[in-house]
Amino acid sequence: MTIKPTFAHAAPIARLPDDRAFLDDLLAGFAKPQKSLPAKYFYDAAGSDLFEAITRLPEYYPTRTELRILDDHGTEIAASLAPGAALVEFGSGSTVKVRRLLRHLPDLRAYVPVDVSESFLRSEAAALQADFPHLAIAPVAADFTRDFDLPDSLGDSPCAGFFPGSTLGNFEPAEAIRLLRQFGATLGQGATLVVGIDLVKDKAVLEAAYDDAAGITGAFNLNLLARINRELSGAFDLGSFAHRAVFNDHDSRIEMHLVSRQAQAVSVAGRTFRFADGESIHTESSYKYTIPGFRRLAAEAGWSPLQVWTDPDALFSIHALRCL
Template sequence: MTIKPVFEDATPLTRLPDDRDFLADVIAGLGKPQKQLAAKYFYDAAGSDLFEAITRLPEYYPTRTELGILDARGAEIAAVLPPRASLVEFGSGSTVKVRRLLRHMPALAAYVPVDVSESFLRSEAETLRADLPTLRVEPVAADFTQPFTLPADLGGDGFAGFFPGSTIGNFEPPEAARLLAQFGQELGAGASLIVGVDLVKDPAVLEAAYDDAAGITAAFNLNLLTRINRELAGTFERAHFRHRALFNAAASRIEMHLVSTRAQTVTVGGRAFAFAEGETIHTENSYKYTIDGFRRLAAEAGWSAGTVWTDPEALFSVHALTRAG
């Protein structure tokens, strides 16, 4: 199972942490005035299974809505990309989404999936080669949030990029702009990029997507405490914390928190942390954009906005961007 960002679709954000990184990050986060834990640590085996369950929930619209756009408009989306380019998918994970484009790109020079989970990457690449034997598949094991080197001998008409799943929303806006600029540098002058972006909408719809009636998202959030207890000698009592998801309209983001239901002291790695009743641990942000807002962000990163595709309810968007030649 590849690491995924919170509530986005099978896209890794960072390399697998070792225990020292995990412990250092948890101690630093819990020591801040607003306690926080990094979302990348959600994904142990149990967290990954819970995430997969979340994507199937009736309240959780992003996965099925983006797939619907790719199914309905895949030919149009593929048509804005150079037909003989090498298509780079940043944080590829599963090939479920990219297949919606590949079926419309028979002259593609190569498909280059980029993922930190090398074993999962190789497995997905082998399956895709078996299903599409004429397609050249050149996987790259790398953390896409850091600069990396693309294969240099693919031929064709340069590179194009694919970044689905609204993973861009898991980054603070300045970091999202930095990441888009980095993609432009890696893909090169004149490159095209397809990006999935979740849209601002009724807060009730957003909050339900991150706080479902069945409690799967709550279990997903609370599982982070179970992981800390297991791996870092933590003493969290899950029963003394509850899940909260809220839309911060001023910041245009969904926030996830774990709320302490009582005054208590918890230890992690031998360090003690006091909680007041009602105090929270901030575990995740997911930024939501307007179409114009994301276009402005892309422009800051050196991209020109092209066509945008949305679903009939305007829940989600897929953007075509172009780099100056």
């Protein structure tokens, strides 16, 4: 049976939760001894654009390295997916990476990009549809860290997942296990998940990737405060906070912080939060794994390893996993 493209006539994209979830997460994070915010809130429209700029920086190796792996091994990676599968990309963002796979998947039943930024999701889906006119595209605006429904149009097609960009490293290991289990529940037993994982490497290389000379990563980090001001009636003075990125050897992770330049009080949604001089908001962790270490984590979440591909310098890895 021929499946016609669905993007132009798809059902309306699901609405995102209101700002209550954002505020609840902020209140919970700011109540901790180390104030924190979930990294998922980076990605409003401005944040998504800034992140795309980050991926083009000379210091930021993950994107260009992952693209090289996809180019060098795209046929093998695509072969790990079941024929006629629907490919679900969690946190899709730009379509640059999935395009590398789509050219090796002529029998793909559908592509389902899932992203929190509805406007960015729509524009990327439209551009992809123009280049792949015979592909059924069914975008879903949703927070992939929460339960969401796949489109009914997929029917009983086998599903596969695509989670590039080392995004899994942004989650604490226990949360990464929970997320992988959720992916398994969404995709179904026997599904394949193709996931990008950043590898442990020299500390200087890692820190430069998250604190570039042009200051784009700093602007990306500070945009989180601008979003709080706009969406949660915040009163952050962005000039009173500084971006900091450091590698935590003990936990094998890069940490990004917003550091208060002075003692100050900031109002958000009618509540007042106090910051000491030098106190920080922990905005992101990016865990770096060894290949055996990641496979152990995936196994705890109910996934078995199929194959792994790396670049010649072993900076980055792409794993194919099978849901047990």
